[in-house]
Amino acid sequence: MSAVRQTLGRLLRRRVAVTAALAGVLALTVLALPDDANRAPDTVLVATESAKGLDIGRDVVWVLAVGSDARPGEDMTRSRGDAIQMVGINTRTGAAAILGVPRDSWVNIPGHGTSKINAALYFGGPKLFGQVVGNLVGVQPDYVFITRFEKFQNLVNGIGGIDIVNPFFFADDPIKPKGFKAGHLHLTGYEAMAYSRIRHALLRGDFDRSAHQQMVVKAIQRKVRKDRDKPGFIARGVMSAMTNLHTDLSPVELFKLGHVLADIDPAKVTNCVVQGGIGNIAGQSVVLPHVQAAHQMGEDARKDAVISRCVA
Secondary structure, eight states: OOHHHHHHHHHHHHOHHHHHHHHHHHSSOOOOOOSOTTSOOSEEEEEOGGGTTOOTTTSEEEEEEEEEOOOTTSOGGGSOEEEEEEEEEETTTOOEEEEEOOTTBEEEETTTEEEETTHHHHHHHHHHHHHHHHHHHTOOOSEEEEEEHHHHHHHHHHTTOEEEEESSOBOOBTTBTTOBOSEEEEEOHHHHHHHHHOOTTSTTHHHHHHHHHHHHHHHHHHHHHHHTTSTTHHHHHHHHHOSOEEEOSOHHHHHHHHHHHHTOOGGGEEEEEOOEEEEEETTEEEEEEOHHHHHHHHHHHHTTSOOSSOOO
8 A cells, every 4th residue: 555545544543524525515525545547537626727736724625526427437537528517615614616517618718719618628638628618607716526426426335326406407418318296306416417418408598507516416415415424434435435546645645625524514515507598509509608707706705705695
């Protein structure tokens, strides 16, 4: 066992609950190094230029959480981002802000012209993707976290599913033809994935899908915080999580980041989705984001991780 893994193991044993909280916020717990360097990673966590000089524990920390649509064997750091959520955490108050970004947002990608925002991951990997999303919302992420939907499903199943309140019935989507009824729902891992990804059956398409993703992330956070003190619950979550993470963060930095996420108060989480118009460019249906409104929400949350109101 490497010295890095030994150090990480000691940190995890000291604060096991930290790992579970990280799962709730980012929709997947990952605090481990890959066992097989030749295997494509299931999860990636990288620091951006904005993280330099960051004092975790004294600043507002921004994490861009991305669900990749990479197929098995594909490099998910050079695929297209399917679920895009910018998460800001106030390390002093426990508040958190979640800004959802429609994946079809038509934006400028430095060095590649204009395209859908999720193409930035394909063109330039996590750091370029973070820069492009940051340019849209007016806040640059300190860290970029990417995972596959298979790992997301495993997480939800591992915590016994999640509970949400679905505001309206929708169906007739190939992912789940019978759809979801309105009201209180208990979702399995597959159902949570489907709820997060379905778009065509929704009245407002990409905008409603992004809002659904936020509902699922918040539901995971509530479940983890509710159950994390049960005997064996956290230990099982940690053992499940410790597989195949690729990261450039040190164990100490991972521990500090997890400590911050563990202190989030679910009652202090505010969330909005970047709004926009619908257009057609080169035969593609795209979202034309309201950039000024997106910047306004990002600026609103920049200093305290609180969105006072959603701006359309």
